[in-house]
Amino acid sequence: MYKILCIMERCSEITLLLRKKMSVYAVGIVALLAVLLVPDDAHAQEKVRWELIFLSADHGCANYQYQMANVYDELASKYFELYKFPNSKYNPQCMSDKKYANYTAPDDLDLLILVYDKQIGKKELHPNDVGGLYSHLGSDRAKNHVIVLCDCPTFGFSYPMFTLSHELSHFVTYYLGFDLLAQNEIHEISAKYNQCNDSSWDDTCAQVVTHVYGDHYFTRAPVMVPYQPAVGGHLVDHTNLQSDIASSDVVMNIQKQITKWWLAGKINDTEYTKELEFVMGKPSAQPEGAPDNVLLAAGHNGKEEVDTYYDLGEEENKKTQILLKRVPFKADNHTEYGEQIPMWFKLRAHSWLQDNSLSNRDFVDGVRYLFGGSGK
Numbered sequence: 001m002y003k004i005l006c007i008m009e010r011c012s013e014i015t016l017l018l019r020k021k022m023s024v025y026a027v028g029i030v031a032l033l034a035v036l037l038v039p040d041d042a043h044a045q046e047k048v049r050w051e052l053i054f055l056s057a058d059h060g061c062a063n064y065q066y067q068m069a070n071v072y073d074e075l076a077s078k079y080f081e082l083y084k085f086p087n088s089k090y091n092p093q094c095m096s097d098k099k100y101a102n103y104t105a106p107d108d109l110d111l112l113i114l115v116y117d118k119q120i121g122k123k124e125l126h127p128n129d130v131g132g133l134y135s136h137l138g139s140d141r142a143k144n145h146v147i148v149l150c151d152c153p154t155f156g157f158s159y160p161m162f163t164l165s166h167e168l169s170h171f172v173t174y175y176l177g178f179d180l181l182a183q184n185e186i187h188e189i190s191a192k193y194n195q196c197n198d199s200s201w202d203d204t205c206a207q208v209v210t211h212v213y214g215d216h217y218f219t220r221a222p223v224m225v226p227y228q229p230a231v232g233g234h235l236v237d238h239t240n241l242q243s244d245i246a247s248s249d250v251v252m253n254i255q256k257q258i259t260k261w262w263l264a265g266k267i268n269d270t271e272y273t274k275e276l277e278f279v280m281g282k283p284s285a286q287p288e289g290a291p292d293n294v295l296l297a298a299g300h301n302g303k304e305e306v307d308t309y310y311d312l313g314e315e316e317n318k319k320t321q322i323l324l325k326r327v328p329f330k331a332d333n334h335t336e337y338g339e340q341i342p343m344w345f346k347l348r349a350h351s352w353l354q355d356n357s358l359s360n361r362d363f364v365d366g367v368r369y370l371f372g373g374s375g376k
Helices: 064-085 119-126 158-178 181-198 204-208 250-262 267-278 316-324 345-353 360-370
Strands: 004-009 034-039 049-054 087-089 095-096 112-115 132-136 145-150 209-213 220-224 294-298
Touching: 049 064, 064 087, 064 095, 064 112, 064 132, 064 158, 064 220, 087 250, 112 119, 119 145, 132 158, 145 158, 158 181, 158 220, 158 294, 181 220, 209 345, 250 267, 250 345, 250 360, 267 360, 294 316, 345 360
Parallel strands: 049 087, 049 095, 049 112, 112 145
Antiparallel strands: 004 034, 132 145, 132 294, 209 220
């Protein structure tokens, strides 16, 4: 028996279908729809191997930086315990940014955690409105994961230890195959925590934060409460999720943005068709497409969207290049196919976007008709 795995931001209504073992079907675009087929509990039975590296902008690491490398490393270990998530790790390292340029990830490394000192973080993360990020690159969901955060004063971002727990929650849920519903709840938890810190603390704040207790390098640290369905490493079956996507403003707003890229020629017909099939819950009849490359970036406190997807396959995306410049993993290349979408649907999409003569319901009905179902 195989289970459905998908991931996207703030769209708990989408059901995806998938057919090939250990493959990811995606449309390498922002607001990724990623699909993967794996045996039940396949990832839960494996041990993730991870490493934490603290990067210094100076020629070497100060004593404080060595100590903080150990603090974040121990915190990550303790947080994995909250999830009952099987893992093993390398010893933490602290090195200069110059030395890291020659770093090669071990062959068995699944997750790399990079902690920037404040000089690097203020130069590369904060100007891009990012306090921390989680990214996965390539077609193998079990490998090539990275978390980046800054050991910085908050400057409008979440407390660094909380940020690490936030990104670890993204990693755990993504690795185990939880989809958009889990990511959305993680976003909501983070937003509530930031709200509590920015205004007044009340009884509801205790529902989004817990604490881990260190054995050697820290006493107590505030962390995000784990996403409870992921505790214990169980996969989720999303095959029975039902939705009416036309009634979801979040889903349709994302769909409008993707449709704009398609009409502008930024994604081809095959990629767009595949994305429509994912949204409609229709098994894709297209060839295997681009692997799943995803980036979730935690932004300023108080922003409505604290996490954003970027297209990791676009070379011209300068922001992505800056954010991922130190990641030792590579995104898979896109593959082009020549599938054609009929002109009548393109005209319908133009009307939906430009003059509002078509409602969301009209557009969805057109998609259903395109795929041979009932529609207007």
